[in-house]
Amino acid sequence: MADRAPLGAPAPPRPVGHPPGLDVAAVERWLVEHGLPVEPPLTYTRAKKGRSNLTFVAEDAAGASVILRRPPLGPLLQSAHDMGREFRILSALAPTAVPVPVPMAICLDPSVTGAAFYVMQRAPGGVVDTDGAAAALGRAGRRRAGHAVATTLAALHAVDPGEIGLEDLGPHRSWAARQLRRWQRQWEGSKTREIPALKALTARLQAGRPEAHEVAIVHGDYNLTNILLDDRGAVTSVLDWELCTLGEPLADLGTLIAVWADATHDGPPDRRPVTQMTGFPTRAELIETYVTASGRDVEQLPYYVALAYWRLAIILQGVYRRWLEDPANGRVGTGQMSRHVDRLVELAADAAAEAGL
Numbered sequence: 001m002a003d004r005a006p007l008g009a010p011a012p013p014r015p016v017g018h019p020p021g022l023d024v025a026a027v028e029r030w031l032v033e034h035g036l037p038v039e040p041p042l043t044y045t046r047a048k049k050g051r052s053n054l055t056f057v058a059e060d061a062a063g064a065s066v067i068l069r070r071p072p073l074g075p076l077l078q079s080a081h082d083m084g085r086e087f088r089i090l091s092a093l094a095p096t097a098v099p100v101p102v103p104m105a106i107c108l109d110p111s112v113t114g115a116a117f118y119v120m121q122r123a124p125g126g127v128v129d130t131d132g133a134a135a136a137l138g139r140a141g142r143r144r145a146g147h148a149v150a151t152t153l154a155a156l157h158a159v160d161p162g163e164i165g166l167e168d169l170g171p172h173r174s175w176a177a178r179q180l181r182r183w184q185r186q187w188e189g190s191k192t193r194e195i196p197a198l199k200a201l202t203a204r205l206q207a208g209r210p211e212a213h214e215v216a217i218v219h220g221d222y223n224l225t226n227i228l229l230d231d232r233g234a235v236t237s238v239l240d241w242e243l244c245t246l247g248e249p250l251a252d253l254g255t256l257i258a259v260w261a262d263a264t265h266d267g268p269p270d271r272r273p274v275t276q277m278t279g280f281p282t283r284a285e286l287i288e289t290y291v292t293a294s295g296r297d298v299e300q301l302p303y304y305v306a307l308a309y310w311r312l313a314i315i316l317q318g319v320y321r322r323w324l325e326d327p328a329n330g331r332v333g334t335g336q337m338s339r340h341v342d343r344l345v346e347l348a349a350d351a352a353a354e355a356g357l
Contacts, residue, residue, distance in 0.1 A: 019044040021054050021073050023113040030112050031058075031066075034105045036119055038064050053242060057122065066104065070117035073326045082242070083116040084108055089241045090120065092164040093217075098156045099123075099237045125228035125236035134274040137233050142279030144233035149224065150286045152235045153256065154293035157216040157249040166217060166246075174212040175247025176307060180205060183314045190314070190321040192338070198345045201310055201352060208357040210300045216249040223259045224275065253290055254304025257283050258312065258351070268312060269343040270336075302355035309348030313341050 018024070028040040039060045047055040054072055059065035071083065083106065090103040106118040128134050128145065137145060161167050171178065184202060219226075220243025228237040261273030262282040274280075281289065291298055320337040 019046065019056055021070055021114065022056065022068070026112050027068070027117075030107055031119070036066055036105060038066055053240075065122050067101065067120045067122050068117055069120070070113065071115045072322055083118050086241050087118045089166065089169070089244050092166050093159070096159050096164060098159060099152070099235055100241070101237050101239065123228055123237035125230045127225055127227070128229055129225045129272060129274060131272070131274060131277070134277045134280075136231070137229070139279035141231070141233035142277060143281060145229050146275070146281035146286060147289045148229075148233060148235045149227060149256070150289035151293045152227075152238065153219075153222055153252055154290055156219060156238070157252070157294060157296070159217055161215075161217050161246060169217070170245035170247065172215050172246060174209070175218060175245070175251050176209045176212070176304070178247070179251075179307065179311060180209070183311050186318060187314045190318040192317070192321060192324070195342070195345060197349060198310070198313065201345060201349050204352050204357045205307055205310060208303060208352070208355065210303055212248050214248060215246050218245055218247040218249065218251050220244050220252070220255075222252045222256050225271070248304070249294070249296060250298060250301050250304045251307070253287070253298065254301055255308040257286065257301070258305050258308035258347075260286060268309075268340070268347070270316060270340045302351065303357070306348055306351035306355050306357065309344050309351055313344035313348060316344060317341050
């Protein structure tokens, strides 16, 4: 994670006096012991858009700052929120053409602040997830931003995982099959009610799963809210690598298209459809840009769009469950997520029908 204050924002987020999940005294001792370039006492600002791992900007009186990231509060599902894994991914990608926050240090000792955490440099740019942020880019900047998002994704998928030491990041077999198994387990661990439509959709996705023909590094949650842009629309950093693995590259493109709103699609209900603003490329134009940059066949893309909506519904259910267990994990409006889960299931079913499932 990095500085996530959006471009054109009217005011920065308020500092957090006692950050949830951080033992400030212990963390600051650790930062000093490990030579991090900040001088306590520090002011902590919560990344207000984060709904999973907790992320803070830690800034000293001289204006120097670093980013701290730790798992959410409360009980965690097995294999989720692995700080060491995220740190390893960032360390491997940092020397490549893929723009990522530069990792600095990691603490795997939970006695320091109750969980593992890591520290990274504060990347430039902002997240374009409000009308004001999108308007600040200008029409030309919005168009550049959309195409830059697609070409950056192609650049990620061009990285050979074996060349950067990530050949064991995930199994070299069907990403879709693994996701269906994993997120079914996650659903069972986080559900607060039964949703028959989701059960039926899962069966359709399993029956219609395409064969895997390619393995690439897959971000796992590639969308505009996980990308920092400069004031001209260039991508300065890709954030939030907790779901990264090896798999079919169309998985990332399907996720991007599922959440990218245009004149014909509003996108998920829990996100503001800023990409409907004039200048942003349409879904079709994003796909064309990605195909041009990657040379990849996207015939099977509709399946991965359907799978993306299905998975988003389950992820949002997990966010909702964590909010119920401890509201400090969420933000204003998190309580509406139960309705959003239902809507995502509907969008997934519509996308599955378009894919012929």
